[in-house]
Amino acid sequence: MNAHTSLETPAVLIHRPQLLSNISRMAQLAADKGIKLRPHVKTHKIPEIAQLQVAAGAQGITCATIGEAEVFARAGFHDIFIAYPLHLGSAAKARLNALPGAVTIGVDSVEAAENLVGVRADIKAFIEVDCGHRRSGVLPDSAELTEIHAALGERYAGVFTFPGHSYGPGNAAGAALAETTALQACVEKLGGGLSSGGSSPTAALTRGIDEMRPGVYTFNDAQQLDSGACTEADIALTVLSTVVSRNVADRRVIVDAGSKILSTDKPTWINGHGFVKGHPDLRISALSEHHATLFWPAELELPKIGAQLEVIPNHACNVINLVDRVYVAGEETSWPVVARGQNS
């Protein structure tokens, strides 16, 4: 499992067979539907992984910030959609203008569209549409949709949405339908344009749009497992940890993977803060910065002090953002997380 013999814990392990299978399955899903795949690289922030995605058929990549786009542009990716409603100051405009290749961004207000004065003319924009997640984006039937379209003029490229309400057990089908309906209605109303949607939970269900931008399918995590978007066999990222403390009477075990590597992402519908590989019911019940608390089931032998456990986190995207390097399990390979921390 661990060819990095001197690897100190906690450390993020990437499991290559699962990674490759996740990447090829999503590429096949997109190809079968005739939808372009533009994966969101915020999940991994690692150019080597984006190269695997492109080799499998992805066309272009998606970023969340200009900073991520800069890092991936330096690594040779020159078709980037920053799928975020950017409101740009002068420094951000200069950074955006300096990006090479095909760059598109998101807007969801007339103010942001009008603020694009000074942005390079070939930088196009997608209007963000809210298909039910109730975060950013304009509603398909709102007057703002056409106002933003008018304000964008020649920059208008299409509409995009994120069906984030697909997260959670049983939500994917309804969210996928809402996504398609909203995007198609907007394209029709605006008389054309591309439609961009897609999340990992809806990817198998979505159709009738031009491209999709799933991210977390690359690794998968406890949240995707509980959402029904993957099985445990599809999990490609774990956190190697060491048992540092235990209370035998309480069967309480403490490992050294805390919130500073697992993050504390925990939607209300998910149980605990991640689980032990091979034991999806063995959930972390409490998390401090450098401690994770597990209550060990009576039917399993209590691990010894110094034993190593692999933890499957709730949300892989936030784990990646907490480490500078990840280690490919069973190999000598490691990858720097070169876009870690690019928040703006």
Next chain:
Amino acid sequence: MNAHTSLETPAVLIHRPQLLSNISRMAQLAADKGIKLRPHVKTHKIPEIAQLQVAAGAQGITCATIGEAEVFARAGFHDIFIAYPLHLGSAAKARLNALPGAVTIGVDSVEAAENLVGVRADIKAFIEVDCGHRRSGVLPDSAELTEIHAALGERYAGVFTFPGHSYGPGNAAGAALAETTALQACVEKLGGGLSSGGSSPTAALTRGIDEMRPGVYTFNDAQQLDSGACTEADIALTVLSTVVSRNVADRRVIVDAGSKILSTDKPTWINGHGFVKGHPDLRISALSEHHATLFWPAELELPKIGAQLEVIPNHACNVINLVDRVYVAGEETSWPVVARGQNS
């Protein structure tokens, strides 16, 4: 507020007057009680701030990991307690042995104490005691306490605890009493040794011990405010963010400070994911990686797209670990977070 004119959001701002006042108040509290102050630097991970703490009277510092200790040792701090139940592999032992100056560590098992073979003889250990937080640490009345003491032999330095159950409204007094009672009972049982306790919520109440190790008092945050350990006037760390989207009918406002800068720390007793400075009831209701959702009260004017807001996070320690640099508000000063990401 912001002398860093080209500062792009989201960005962490440090407010120097509040920082200095928090540092000097805690130093005075410790001096008044005759307790040594050994602040936990995991909160800030910034040597410049630790130097302010030492200048105000702190004696030594506390770290969570060997990696943090290495960074602070390079910055000139040579009296470091790694207050964590370390279980050391050979690489970790070598790193520990290479630390200069006075180094103490934590242990809470016979296995970890016996594993100290090969660790430099002048590196001493504190036995971690559980005073009610039910995380790591041995119970004061357990047989293990004396067994670990025997296994440590000449390395034994004393006992330490973290009254983490002090977090939450109304919990501090009980936790402070439990802390003192547990530490005093253990020192008596073991026939001597130093006692180290302390957390920010209990700092004003604790007495009868040798030193305390509060951390988050340096900055304070929404969690400390709701615990009753500080007021809003004592908050020294905020996250500058920009309004990127809004839904006027719903009075929903989205700012660009998401979980990749605020973290998602949210104990069940706290409402929301942080709040807007000056409006402690204006809590973030949802958090994605780059979006924070706020529902704006009817009595306040809705902020415009592009407006900047300062967000007070739930847990400052996890915010610091997400950025490479912080900016001192109203000055040209910035500090690199040199110990960011030191998880092992």
